[in-house]
Amino acid sequence: MPGWVEILIRSLSLLIALFFITKMLGKKQMSQLDIFQYITGIVIGSIVATHVTDLTTQFEYALIALSVWFFIPFGLEYIALKSKRVRDFTQGKGTVFIQNGRILEENLKKERYTTDDLLEELRNNNMYKAADVEFAVLEPTGKVNVLPKKENQPVTVKDIGLKPAPEKEPQTVVMDGHALLEPLSNASLNTNWLETELDKMDVSIENVFLGQVDSDGQLTVDLYDDKITVPSPSEKPLLLAAMKKSQADLELFALASENQETKNMYEKNSQKMQEAIDKVSPYLQY
Template sequence: MQAYIDILFRTIFAILLLLLAAKVLGKQTISNMTFHDFVTGITLGSITANLAFNDKLQWSHVALSLIVITITSILLSVIALKSRKMRSWISGSPTTLIEGGKILEENMRRVRYTMDSLDQALRGKGIFNIEEVNYAVLEDNGTVSVLKKDEYQYVTKKDMKLRPNAQAFPVELIMDGVLIEKNLENNGLTKKWLENELRRRGKRISDVFYAVKGTQQQLVFDFYKDGIQKPIDKE
């Protein structure tokens, strides 16, 4: 019984340590990872897993190891910021896969990137015909950035000389059925105003699952009762 309790506490301690390390390292560690972020993440995960289940390891030793890794990762990040040459070695560098509409086979062979992977990445961006692509770059976080040929690019309001509409950052008013009073207050809105808007729609705050004031100042509501009799559920 004591062994189970020990594993329980060690696991909780490991998770808390990992959360603390991730908080210190910042959002980059949990975003699309570079070489440096990948190595750091794998190492942190291995150490915390050992802390949780390997009762032969002392807590203090594992905690010290996590601290050393965190500090080392921060130092590598600082070095990468200061030196372009070191940044290329620590985090990797982009590789051009398509230039001027031509596939660079040598570059793809150098980074061991296959045509299947390239086709898949392009489809993920809604491009099914490779002749639409002017440039494609494999970024250091593993994603592919694409610049379409001019004739395949989307027309913008600027191209059509249309006056753009003013936009604002969306403001969430209700989330998971809970009124976010701080967001109302920070944006000069009131609960009474929101209740009036809902009353016009024949609803109350208790009927709302999610509400947001959008980029065009429009109100968008999602209600608990959607009126969908047979929702699509693909498994």
């Protein structure tokens, strides 16, 4: 067999094997790696590179080596799920750099971190003064996570006493000019609704690069032609405007009515409508 053919066969075979090994080891293998995962990735890559280019090696040995380096990490990951001691040994533990607003210099020395390194990591977390940090920890993956002091944390709706409306993840209902039935079903919608909404925008589905529906049922689209302007969703502003018009109409009916009982009814319902408007306005203005 010619050498180039053997290299081609080995490359394709080991590529397929490496794909399935990585897939079975899980998505964690592709994220920031801990020590053991880092070593595993290097060894597996070296095994594949060696047996693809060196035709004097036995191909079966490559498969055996890959199997060993699959079952060992897979087995340790499984054991680590059950044992924190094993997890701490293979994955490592976090190291606290700042606690209660004070820098722990001994921990910095232990991890061979300089002051400049710490300040750089703080800047990566949008913190420019160490005095503004309540807690900072070096994770086993090498990432530094930072908790600002309470007075330096962003204000949330909970802090100001608001109760936001529940919100679900947006559903992508159109992609590359084609409707996606499963996301439509997840949003309790159908293709008839989608066609109606696109007709309102005077857009054909073939021209839609991406279309998404938010938790309020509003459709936003991005077109292939960036020169075409698509109107923004208007369902919520229109609903708010309709409620305000209804409230104004009730007030006019109350003023125009000569019957006191009827006047009282219109005034009472006008007040109820105004209360409803006050409650829903924060959710319908954006």
